[in-house]
Amino acid sequence: MKDLHNILQEITKVTTNIETNYPELYRTLDENPMTLPVSQHPHMDKVVLQEYLASLKELLEHYVEEETIKNNG
Secondary structure (H helix, E strand, O other), X not given: OHHHHHHHXXXXXXXXXXXXXXXXXXXXXXXXXXXXXXXXXXXXXHHHHHHHHHHHHHHHHHHHHHHHHHHHO
């Protein structure tokens, strides 16, 4: 359970970073972090959350790289 808690904390940290420092990117996320799942019993496990965290990190990294290229080019 500790691992799951750590993953959720990191998701919150990355999402907050995006919301605070990259609001234009935050607006493009397909979901609102405060929205409850539509499904009554969504399948959420450690693997799903790790994949979600990885996708958030990749999205942020790609966005920062693109902005750096755009601003320096």
